[in-house]
Amino acid sequence: MTRHERPPSARRDELLELAYRYALEHGLAELSLRPLAAAIGSSPRVLLFLFGSKEELIRALLARARADELTALRRARHAGDPADFVATVRTTWGWLVDPAHRPMLILWLQAYARSLSEPDGPWAGFARQTVEDWLGLLAALPEGGDHADGTSGALGLALLRGALLDLLATGDVERTTAVVERYLRLVGSPNS
Numbered sequence: 743m744t745r746h747e748r749p750p751s752a753r754r755d756e757l758l759e760l761a762y763r764y765a766l767e768h769g770l771a772e773l774s775l776r777p778l779a780a781a782i783g784s785s786p787r788v789l790l791f792l793f794g795s796k797e798e799l800i801r802a803l804l805a806r807a808r809a810d811e812l813t814a815l816r817r818a819r820h821a822g823d824p825a826d827f828v829a830t831v832r833t834t835w836g837w838l839v840d841p842a843h844r845p846m847l848i849l850w851l852q853a854y855a856r857s858l859s860e861p862d863g864p865w866a867g868f869a870r871q872t873v874e875d876w877l878g879l880l881a882a883l884p885e886g887g888d889h890a891d892g893t894s895g896a897l898g899l900a901l902l903r904g905a906l907l908d909l910l911a912t913g914d915v916e917r918t919t920a921v922v923e924r925y926l927r928l929v930g931s932p933n934s
């Protein structure tokens with residue numbers, strides 16, 4: 743019986759949540775079943791039974807991370823004025839810059855990079871899917887400023903992702919936030 747044929751399991755859900763917490767702390771790049779199982783009070787054998795393989799466990803962890811990401815994006819979209827491009831980008835950046843979210847963002851970055859370098863592995867499609875998620879948030883908003891060419895969402899995504907990579911590499915909240923704010927002033931300007 744494959745994992746997809748098995749009925750839902752409370753133990754599987756519990757172990758997935760514990761494994762997700764472990765992955766937030768230790769990352770996914772070099773995930774090994776023995777240390778993971780020991781840390782979450784299970785065994786490699788149980789994990790393999792419940793998830794089918796290490797690759798399926800990684801897929802489940804990526805789906806769990808993506809669920810957190812989508813929840814965060816929805817909150818950002820609905821904070822303040824959900825029809826305001828500038829407010830949504832600003833709120834999204836505020837969420838990204840919050841130190842409490844750093845472990846999830848580092849995990850996201852690891853998965854994103856692995857998705858690009860190992861397109862056939864358990865990471866397959868993760869990068870593309872997150873781009874589509876974020877573009878879905880930003881493209882649904884009215885264009886900033888006088889832009890009517892449909893590129894504001896893609897530009898907002900490029901800004902947020904670039905600033906996020908810079909933030910994760912340097913920890914420089916002040917500079918990266920200043921860059922985001924400058925962009926928002928430019929797109930919010932009626933003459934931009």
